Amino acid sequence: AxxxxxxxxxxxxxxxxxxxxxxxxxxxxxxxxxxxxxxxxxxxxxxxxxxxxxxxxxxxxxxxxxxxxxxxxxxxxxxxxxxAQRFFDRPEVREAVHAIRAAALAIADEPLFKSVSDVLRSLGWTVEPPAGPGAVRDRWESLNAIARLVDDQPAGTTFRTFADDLRTRAETHHEPAVAxxxxxxxxxxxxxxxxxxxxxxxxxxxxxxxxxxxxxxxxxxxxxxxxxxxxxxxxxxxxxxxxxxxxxxxxxxxxxxxxLDTRTRDASRPASVAGAPARARR
CATH class of the missing domain: 3.40.50.300 (P-loop containing nucleotide triphosphate hydrolases)
Structure with missing residues (x-):
């Protein structure tokens, strides 16, 4: 407040x-x-x-x-x-959701993170982010947001259940938190x-x-x-x-x-339209 x-x-x-x-x-x-x-x-x-x-x-x-x-x-x-463009409308996210759902039909009996991360790695995801900004970093952030969803799953969640939950999220635009x-x-x-x-x-x-x-x-x-x-x-x-x-x-x-009676940093009086306040340190 x-x-x-x-x-x-x-x-x-x-x-x-x-x-x-x-x-x-x-x-x-x-x-x-x-x-x-x-x-x-x-x-x-x-x-x-x-x-x-x-x-x-x-x-x-x-x-x-x-x-x-x-x-x-x-x-x-x-x-x-x-x-801007919604999370589940991004091309890399749609690709990842499709790949995870397809893989979930065949993969079973292995740790959830391994199953998800293997699919994401096949799409270019890495544990460490790429250096610098740009399209490559934006793609990584999208895929990493999906990887982070694994941490929110209850113990014992299967790959198939995760894939179904991801599909529901996509249909309802329930977006994961992106860093x-x-x-x-x-x-x-x-x-x-x-x-x-x-x-x-x-x-x-x-x-x-x-x-x-x-x-x-x-x-x-x-x-x-x-x-x-x-x-x-x-x-x-x-x-x-x-x-x-x-x-x-x-x-x-x-x-x-x-x-608001605010002051610029180190200013001795409020910021004013009529008079310039002291310069703030940068």
């Missing part, structure tokens, strides 16, 4: 996440630096033991996604773009939660979006930010960049940051 309004259960009036640190607000010189800064922090959290699937990067518009996918790929973090950071828009994140959430792009023109000019439109943008803030169970990071590709003028931090 996050308290985004000043003086609501917080002595200093700043936004807080229940059972977590005070949310941080970071400033970057441009959008690429912001994407790489977020990616670096995500990498550090994963290295500290946080599960990738418990982390999300939530964006205002889909067009922001490519930059963050690139930056996370540069530091070796796999991503899952919410709203990947979620990238999603604020709209598509409604109703979901993650332990750690990053909210980049909190600059005037992006949130609120440039075409939101009336009071009702601004209120809707404010509600979208509230959606993003309240997706975080334990840790929240917000950020903005001063310069955007194709824009000649320097951007101001979102007016909503001032409403």
């Amino acid at each position: 996050v308290e985004p309004a000043p003086n609501r259960g917080s002595r200093d009036g700043r936004a807080r996440v229940a059972h977590g640190p005070v949310p941080e607000v970071l400033e970057f010189p441009d959008e690429l630096a912001e994407a790489r800064g977020v990616a670096t922090r995500v990498r550090q959290r994963i290295d500290a033991g946080v599960a990738p699937e418990s982390i999300a990067v939530l964006l205002r518009v889909n067009s922001q996604s490519a930059l963050f996918e690139q930056a996370l790929g540069e530091v070796g973090v796999s991503v899952r773009v919410r709203g 990947a950071v979620t990238i999603a828009t604020l709209h598509s994140a409604k109703g979901l939660e993650w332990d750690e959430v990053h909210l980049p792009g909190l600059a005037e023109g992006m949130l609120p979006i440039a075409y939101a000019t009336g009071l009702d439109a601004i209120d809707e943008e404010r509600r979208l930010l509230y959606v993003g803030i309240t997706r975080a169970r334990r840790r929240l990071s917000m950020s903005f960049s001063r310069w955007s590709a194709g824009r000649r003028a320097e951007r101001e931090p979102s007016r909503f940051l001032r409403e």
Whole structure:
């Protein structure tokens, strides 16, 4: 739970996440630096033991996604773009489900993991992930998600039962957890939660979006930010960049940051539309 309004259960009036640190607000010189800064922090959290699937990067518009996918790929973090192709619709997953079901008709009386892993190895899966991002790593993540399902099976589960369960999952789109950071828009994140959430792009023109000019439109943008803030169970990071590709003028931090009474790291006063806060350390 996050308290985004000043003086609501917080002595200093700043936004807080229940059972977590005070949310941080970071400033970057441009959008690429912001994407790489977020990616670096995500990498550090994963290295500290946080599960990738418990982390999300939530964006205002889909067009922001490519930059963050690139930056996370540069530091070796796999991503899952919410709203993209469903897990059981991926070609490698359909191939694996078909191969497992076929093999289950003939194989019996051997450990479940051996049966499943033998089939997955025939499709290119390995115990250790391939180095670097890209299509090969994405394929491995899909096959590895199926391999991890074996760990969730009750003792004594047969290969045939596993294959039948996999078919049911495919038909109902009951997707397994994939060890990947979620990238999603604020709209598509409604109703979901993650332990750690990053909210980049909190600059005037992006949130609120440039075409939101009336009071009702601004209120809707404010509600979208509230959606993003309240997706975080334990840790929240917000950020903005001063310069955007194709824009000649320097951007101001979102007016909503001032409403939250947030401060950039090491800043002596709240982020303001009228005045630039001190630069955050990166």
